[in-house]
Amino acid sequence: MAAPAARGCSLSGLLPAQTSLEYALLDAVTQQEKDGLVFQYLQKVDGWDQDLALPEFPAGLEWLNTEEPISVYKDLCGKVVVLDFFTYCCINCIHLLPDLHALEHTYSDKDGLLIVGVHSAKFPNEKALDNVRSAVLRYNITHPVVNDAEASLWQELEVSCWPTLVILGPRGNMLFSLIGEGHRDKLFLYTSIALKYYKEKGQIRDHKIGIKLYKDSLPPSPLLFPGKVTVDDVTNRLVIADTGHHRILVIGKNGQIQYSIGGPNPGRKDGIFSESSFNSPQGVAMMNNIIYVADTENHLIRKVDLEAERVSTVAGIGIQGADREGGARGEQQAISSPWDVALGRSGSEAQKDDILWIAMAGTHQIWALLLDSGKLPKKNELKKGTCLRFAGSGNEENRNNAYPHKAGFAQPSGLSVASEEPWSCLFVADSESSTVRSVSLTDGAVKHLVGGERDPMNLFAFGDVDGVGISAKLQHPLGVAWDRRRSLLYVADSYNHKIKVVDPKTKSCTTLAGTGDTSNGVSCSFTESAFNEPGGLCIGENGRLLYVADTNNHQIKVLDLEARTVSVLPVFSSEHAVVDGPLLAEQQKTAPRLPKSAPRVELSLVTARPGQTLHFRLRLDLPAGAKLTEGAPSCWFLTAEDNEWLLEGQIPSGDIENISNQPTIALQIPSDCLAVKAVISISIFLYYCSADSSACMMKGILFRQPLQITNTQPGCGAPVELRYVL
The missing domain is CATH 2.40.128.630 (Lipocalin)
Incomplete structure (x- = not known):
């Protein structure tokens, strides 16, 4: 993929010598011959520092996967460095990544090798650091990457194509350039001989560069860079390519993973x-x-x-x-x-x-x-x-x-x-x-x-x-x-x-x-x-809904083409249930996790007897004019940690369709229950839109109800009110 480049300090000085080397390699038969030709080439170009010295990285550039900005003549001194000039949309650049991953697994910084990605954007969108950061995570790039948003280094070296690799010696001296993909053998040959050549000269250092991977700071998510989505209205299922997790998900339209x-x-x-x-x-x-x-x-x-x-x-x-x-x-x-x-x-x-x-x-x-x-x-x-x-x-x-x-x-x-x-x-x-x-x-x-x-x-x-x-x-x-x-x-x-x-x-x-x-x-x-x-989309519900894989937001969004509203589709399972939208938790044994910010309401102790049915009445006061989101049904979920036997035979979850009706949750105490103390947790997942429909909100609320179950007390028959003002 070619792009225009301005004149400046140039890679063209390498071209005559490297072209001669590559012609000679075509005639070489044995690996020993090839190694020898590259060794001779390095002896020739090693003294050209003045003409082929890499300029220092411009000040103020943004770096990823590093603790601090990298300096050519401080941090890279004593290393053989592979500069990968890429732009993250480019399929040819993506094809090159397995070669770079393999090279990193073969030689480490202790061996004297370091790879540095130089991101030179094609599209304006690719200049934004957050978007480059997402691409670095998506393609599992673990070496340092500099965001050369204005392509200053690209122009100075007269790079002309994505991808281009530039191999440097331990003094920042340029040794080789490889344009395009498909040069794996040459990349390994040139790099291995350069490491050997400079190690024999005593110029290789084994110091480490401070690496700080962005992916290590990410919280868990049910989806990671979903790429595409398709729908089958006959079976009422969605299929999601959960690209970042390297998996395919089949989910019901309520969001539960099947x-x-x-x-x-x-x-x-x-x-x-x-x-x-x-x-x-x-x-x-x-x-x-x-x-x-x-x-x-x-x-x-x-x-x-x-x-x-x-x-x-x-x-x-x-x-x-x-x-x-x-x-x-x-x-x-x-x-x-x-x-x-x-x-x-x-x-x-x-x-x-x-x-x-x-x-x-x-x-x-x-x-x-x-x-x-x-x-x-x-x-x-x-x-x-x-x-x-x-x-x-x-x-x-x-x-x-x-x-x-x-x-x-x-x-x-x-x-x-x-x-x-x-x-x-x-x-x-x-x-x-x-x-x-x-x-x-x-x-x-x-x-x-x-x-x-x-x-x-x-x-x-x-x-x-x-x-x-x-x-x-x-x-x-x-x-x-x-x-x-x-x-x-x-x-x-x-x-x-x-x-x-x-x-x-x-x-x-x-x-x-x-x-x-x-x-x-x-x-x-x-x-x-x-x-x-957004990377993919599909039509469902006989043309009513448009499902969108909102890739860098790690979500599936649902556009109602008739109501012209947007909501987030939940994705959850009993094994890994995370609040990322409305949750319908039928037949699940494990409650979904509430957000850390969810308020906890501690209720007063209630005394009950075996066989009695307790009723919990929800009273959730929405802001004036707000209403529940139709496309994202709200719900409740019952749990009894360390006392799950209390819920055997119960209905553990249900929808909240109308708050003004003050829905009731029923829990029957088992008739063979012995005297015991327990705590029932009632998790509420509420989705509502403001009065002017300008914004949609999700609110998670946890009510904790302590119980004293005894054969000697008659128990209270009045409903327990679960009240919260939003």
Whole structure:
């Protein structure tokens, strides 16, 4: 991925010598020959300090994963340093990270190696430190990273592409540069020989750099960077790619987890759910009890069978492929960074969805996996299981063309199928060109819808402008969702932190929800709601609800398209229940956790006898004019710590539908109960909107009721009032 750079202190001084080295390496046969050539090269360039000395990091830059800013000539002195010039949206930069992780595991700072990420942003959104911090966490980057927001170091060295690696010697002297991805062997060769060369010269120091990882300070969360979401209205379930936890969640629409598959650590294993693993899964598509998953960093398409409770691989070989044509059976076909998947049909005669469309971000193409024998436009009959390119040349471009193989995409990241006439197309969120495109399912023609500009080579035509066609501007959109009921397309305009809506008839693009602010607050209204790099979205409830994976806020948000309100979907289970929205806790044995800020109300001792039914009446006074949030039902939950037998046969939870009715919670003391003291906890989870619907609030309240159960006392029959004024 190329970008313009200003003139300055240059890497070009290395070019003649390094080019000669690389030509010589092509003729080398043995490892000993290769090592010798690199050793000779280092002897040659080692004395060029004056011409190839790295300038000091500019003062005032923001650093991540370090205790304090790093100095080239203080902290890096005595180290072989690999500078990784990257921008976090770039798929090529993401592809390079496994190589850097492997290098870090091979050589440590004690060996004299240090990797430093230099983040030089492409998009304005990527300049913000909080967004870089989120990316560092998302991609598990554990080495120091400097936010070179204005690209000052990039320009001084005349870096021209993302990613670019620059290898430094222990005096800050530049030794090598590697442009683009796919240089793992050279990276290891150059680094290992440089460490050996300077160690023999006595210039390597084993001092440590103060590392302070951002991820170590994060609180636990039920979701971590959720990438995509899909819904099955037939079974009333949502599927979430919980990308940061490397797992797939299947949840009911009340938020309770039904299946958690994979996680919490990355891996690559098929089999039963309890043994299966994923690596940063993104796209999900569901048909009946089958879920297809774009297992992005494993370079696989996985199949999750909910009935058999097994995971299998249907495409990919587990390593990044460079093939831009395909045509092999799925499990034998190498693929590259699949980012989204969508189910569709091979023709009007097909009775069911028999094609899995794949946004192949790594090769900038759209691929297809045949789930049954069938045809693609302008293709002969294909066998079941075939995996091949459908559209895109593989060149990183914003090029539309009537011939699908001559079109060009730039990191396609979101898909949605409109199978009905007159549309019959696949909508594509093409992130790096900041456009939304369509691919005809009839003849494969690739057409522009909104965003970008006419020059197919310009991938910098981005912005935040509502408009028509090319006059509309987006910033790195990652998701699209087709609303069949209204014939509208919803777009996750990720780096503008907004949800936009496109009318494909008129090509008009307008903001539906989001202010552009990245706060984590929840407002009831579309116009005041906030998102942070939303990555995926889907339509549910027959077109009434729009579910949004609000990636950097670690939430699923629910947009009611009729009431025009926004709420947060809860995600909870009996094993890991955290308040992040309304909780419906039917049939759970473990109470969800209340926020630390939740008030505790200690009630007076109540005496009861065996067999008696106690009644607790809720009286919760809302602020004037406020009302319960319809889209986020409030609820109560009973627990009796160390005395759970008191709740056997009871109803442990329930909804609060109307506070003014003062709902009652009943608890019957077991008839065979012996005299005992106990404490009942009643947790209340309340969601309400202000009188003007400008904001939604969540309030957690804990009531603790001590009990004295005795055979000698008649017990009190009057209801116990649980009162709290909000």
